[in-house]
Amino acid sequence: MTSSSENLNNPSDITMPSISTKNAISLPPVQYDAPKTEDYYYMNLAIEEAKKGLFTTRPNPAVGCIIVKNNLIIGSGFHPKAGEPHAEVFALRSAVQSVEGSTAYVTLEPCSHTGKTPPCAVALIKSGVARVVIAGLDPNPKVAGRGVDLLLSAGIKVCVGVCQDQAEQLNLGFLKAMRCQMPYVRLKVATSLDGRTAMASGESKWITGPAAREDVQRLRALSGAIITGSQTIIEDNPSLNVRSEQLGVEVGQIPQPKVVILDRRKRLSGVKGIEQSYQVLHNDKAIIYTEDDLSVLLHRLKVDYDIYDVLIEAGSKVSGSFIEAGLVDELIVYQAPCILGHSAQPMITLDIDNLSSQRRFTLKECQRVGTDLRLNFIAQ
Amino acid sequence: MTSSSENLNNPSDITMPSISTKNAISLPPVQYDAPKTEDYYYMNLAIEEAKKGLFTTRPNPAVGCIIVKNNLIIGSGFHPKAGEPHAEVFALRSAVQSVEGSTAYVTLEPCSHTGKTPPCAVALIKSGVARVVIAGLDPNPKVAGRGVDLLLSAGIKVCVGVCQDQAEQLNLGFLKAMRCQMPYVRLKVATSLDGRTAMASGESKWITGPAAREDVQRLRALSGAIITGSQTIIEDNPSLNVRSEQLGVEVGQIPQPKVVILDRRKRLSGVKGIEQSYQVLHNDKAIIYTEDDLSVLLHRLKVDYDIYDVLIEAGSKVSGSFIEAGLVDELIVYQAPCILGHSAQPMITLDIDNLSSQRRFTLKECQRVGTDLRLNFIAQ
Numbered sequence: 234m235t236s237s238s239e240n241l242n243n244p245s246d247i248t249m250p251s252i253s254t255k256n257a258i259s260l261p262p263v264q265y266d267a268p269k270t271e272d273y274y275y276m277n278l279a280i281e282e283a284k285k286g287l288f289t290t291r292p293n294p295a296v297g298c299i300i301v302k303n304n305l306i307i308g309s310g311f312h313p314k315a316g317e318p319h320a321e322v323f324a325l326r327s328a329v330q331s332v333e334g335s336t337a338y339v340t341l342e343p344c345s346h347t348g349k350t351p352p353c354a355v356a357l358i359k360s361g362v363a364r365v366v367i368a369g370l371d372p373n374p375k376v377a378g379r380g381v382d383l384l385l386s387a388g389i390k391v392c393v394g395v396c397q398d399q400a401e402q403l404n405l406g407f408l409k410a411m412r413c414q415m416p417y418v419r420l421k422v423a424t425s426l427d428g429r430t431a432m433a434s435g436e437s438k439w440i441t442g443p444a445a446r447e448d449v450q451r452l453r454a455l456s457g458a459i460i461t462g463s464q465t466i467i468e469d470n471p472s473l474n475v476r477s478e479q480l481g482v483e484v485g486q487i488p489q490p491k492v493v494i495l496d497r498r499k500r501l502s503g504v505k506g507i508e509q510s511y512q513v514l515h516n517d518k519a520i521i522y523t524e525d526d527l528s529v530l531l532h533r534l535k536v537d538y539d540i541y542d543v544l545i546e547a548g549s550k551v552s553g554s555f556i557e558a559g560l561v562d563e564l565i566v567y568q569a570p571c572i573l574g575h576s577a578q579p580m581i582t583l584d585i586d587n588l589s590s591q592r593r594f595t596l597k598e599c600q601r602v603g604t605d606l607r608l609n610f611i612a613q
Numbered sequence: 614m615t616s617s618s619e620n621l622n623n624p625s626d627i628t629m630p631s632i633s634t635k636n637a638i639s640l641p642p643v644q645y646d647a648p649k650t651e652d653y654y655y656m657n658l659a660i661e662e663a664k665k666g667l668f669t670t671r672p673n674p675a676v677g678c679i680i681v682k683n684n685l686i687i688g689s690g691f692h693p694k695a696g697e698p699h700a701e702v703f704a705l706r707s708a709v710q711s712v713e714g715s716t717a718y719v720t721l722e723p724c725s726h727t728g729k730t731p732p733c734a735v736a737l738i739k740s741g742v743a744r745v746v747i748a749g750l751d752p753n754p755k756v757a758g759r760g761v762d763l764l765l766s767a768g769i770k771v772c773v774g775v776c777q778d779q780a781e782q783l784n785l786g787f788l789k790a791m792r793c794q795m796p797y798v799r800l801k802v803a804t805s806l807d808g809r810t811a812m813a814s815g816e817s818k819w820i821t822g823p824a825a826r827e828d829v830q831r832l833r834a835l836s837g838a839i840i841t842g843s844q845t846i847i848e849d850n851p852s853l854n855v856r857s858e859q860l861g862v863e864v865g866q867i868p869q870p871k872v873v874i875l876d877r878r879k880r881l882s883g884v885k886g887i888e889q890s891y892q893v894l895h896n897d898k899a900i901i902y903t904e905d906d907l908s909v910l911l912h913r914l915k916v917d918y919d920i921y922d923v924l925i926e927a928g929s930k931v932s933g934s935f936i937e938a939g940l941v942d943e944l945i946v947y948q949a950p951c952i953l954g955h956s957a958q959p960m961i962t963l964d965i966d967n968l969s970s971q972r973r974f975t976l977k978e979c980q981r982v983g984t985d986l987r988l989n990f991i992a993q
Contacts, residue, residue, distance in 0.1 A: 271986055301958075303688070368937050424622075424807075425808070425810075425971070426808070426944075426946060426960075426988075426990070427804075427806020427808035427959065427960040427961050427976070428804075428806070428807035428809065428960065429808065432965070432966065432967055433966075434967070435957055436967055436968050437968075438968075440968070453744070464861060485849065507926075540812070550954065552952075553955075556952060558991065564806075566806060570973065570974040570976050570990055571971045571972060571973050571974065571976060572936060572963060572965075572972040572974075573965055573970065573971055574933075574959075574961060574963035574964055574965035575929065575959035575961065575962045575964070575969075576964055576965070577965065579807065579954075579955035580806075580807040581807050581952050581954060581955065582953055582954075582955045582957070583952060583954035583955060584956055585812070585952075585953055585954035585956070585957065586812065586813075586814070587814065587816055588812055588816050588818075588820070588953075591805070591951045591952065591953055592951060592952040593950065593951050594806070594950040594951065594952075595950060595984070596950050596981065596986060599979055599981075600974065601979075604975070604976070606976065606979065606988070608806075608986070610806070610950055
């Protein structure tokens with residue numbers, strides 16, 4: 234455990250970035266090739282490829298690539314892990330015949346810079362592909378249209394924007410972090426139908442069923458960090474790790490999320506020997522944050538730790554603070570079909586006086602999970 | 614207004630029926646014709662016919678009929694209103710060629726008794742149909758298999774049970790009332806995501822959007838009675854009537870639901886001139902119920918008024934009482950995508966101490982209604 238990380242708890246000289254969800258890149262559409270009907274079909278397959286890396290590529294985005302020649306898929310690949318080759322390289326390597334003259338479908342703009350691996354745009358050019366279809370440009374300032382420029386100047390036809398929305402869903406954290414210097418924040422609550430998360434006594438095991446709890450493993454596996462409160466640690470002593478065998482990847486392949494514990498009242502930090510008492514404190518990547526400012530915390534998680542996806546799993550007060558500060562991008566409610574009554578504990582502690590001050594969301598997805606519902610909302 | 618109906622408020626000598634949701638009719642399957650693949654297709658069309666009468670047939674069930682000969686639909690009809698001919702008669706009348714040798718699809722067992730109209734089983738026999746396919750038997754003790762018996766003894770092939778579940782959904786109230794002498798009870802609440810129905814101040818207009826409020830008109834149009842509390846009348850002065858022009862039927866064709874006001878503390882009953890103050894009290898079919906026992910009330914609504922579908926639109930206390938008494942068949946939650954916070958008013962007032970005493974439901978349907986969700990739950 235990094236007790237009270239110096240860095241995180243000293244926010245004095247931090248300037249918060251201005252937050253914009255707009256893509257700062259302006260597209261010059263005249264240069265682009267028009268999309269064809271079949272492009273949507275193949276891009277969907279490329280998106281399916283990308284999903285294979287969803288839990289393991291952090292902090293890199295999940296990317297998939299399909300190579301098509303004469304209506305035949307001749308190669309496919311995805312980016313499995315930071316440090317390993319990108320999707321395009323795996324797809325080119327897998328090709329069962331010459332890719333000369335083929336079309337490559339990539340779910341994110343091919344990179345133009347040499348990072349841990351050489352630029353993919355160059356690999357595509359060398360391979361002889363005639364056309365590249367891209368779901369969306371990469372807002373990473375190291376790329377930001379330069380991948381496309383390289384392809385265009387090599388005389389390759391480039392089509393951009395095919396299935397962009399679907400492809401962006403795979404990398405909400407990466408895209409937001411590149412655009413806003415802030416991670417994408419998911420707030421998860423498990424609640425009864427009448428918005429209660431525990432009985433008055435604190436009893437809360439379990440309100441939602443095993444399928445919902447298994448589904449939370451997916452959320453954790455998507456996250457670079459889990460934020461919780463010291464109260465939750467003291468009351469529930471959760472492990473807050475990824476341990477499911479049902480994610481389609483070996484648990485060992487998934488980078489465990491960092492655990493961040495909010496502890497303004499210093500109930501955990503600096504207490505000698507307290508590491509023994511709580512599961513998460515055995516984790517040497519756990520951080521205790523004793524400061525007030527939640528947006529500084531989020532910004533530092535992005536800047537200092539390359540954490541682009543944050544999951545909040547906390548009690549009603551911490552959850553209420555993040556909502557109050559307008560820092561929640563997505564609210565994920567696991568709703569059990571039960572009534573716990575008016576004396577049970579509230580889902581969100583947040584003092585709102587009149588209807589016009591309510592916090593509004595937009596329903597993005599609604600899914601049965603066992604006997605429960607999972608409702609995904611985007612903050613308005 | 615029938616102030617404090619003698620009948621309803623004097624429950625002394627009422628024996629409550631034992632409630633069973635089982636169909637008491639035992640089927641002798643050997644006599645029945647086996648269903649054919651096309652039967653499901655045509656029965657679905659008959660169900661669509663039945664739906665046309667959904668808001669207007671009360672207290673009669675909604676029934677549809679299709680007549681098919683040589684794979685051609687030659688007639689169709691539905692029961693529009695109590696006192697008017699049944700679906701089978703309209704279908705036979707509409708036939709564009711001789712029905713001799715045809716198959717009739719009916720969503721409920723044809724009646725065998727002479728009520729306001731002659732028995733439909735006899736009409737079918739006289740018409741010369743060769744086969745009758747029925748979704749489900751009629752639990753009405755006046756029919757209860759006798760319609761089928763008549764058909765069988767006339768040498769007509771009879772197939773029972775095709776799309777029975779779907780057909781029963783049309784007449785949950787009628788079927789429950791015939792089987793249990795109790796109406797089918799729907800409890801409707803409009804709530805925020807965190808289970809709040811009003812601000813602490815009482816402000817509650819509006820939590821859900823116009824589409825959800827329009828959808829409630831559908832619920833009212835399905836109901837023989839709406840039950841509310843005197844508190845709701847005093848605070849909100851609602852009209853509790855059906856007034857929508859979007860139900861696919863003229864409002865004048867829809868029997869207005871009776872309004873029943875629970876008023877144990879006699880805040881409305883016997884107060885001179887109070888009819889002037891509140892909209893629902895202008896309605897001479899409104900009833901004020903000052904007794905305690907809610908199950909007696911429901912039973913009397915069935916027995917004395919032929920009310921088979923009851924909708925509860927009330928505050929959290931009345932709603933909580935019905936849930937506590939186990940009298941709710943279906944809970945309908947209009948859930949707005951907003952957070953109102955912990956100081957707002959609870960959805961259900963119900964004192965539950967521990968998780969094992971929670972009230973459980975099963976999700977039946979989940980539907981977007983404008984920006985809100987409608988969740989239909991069946992009580993466990």
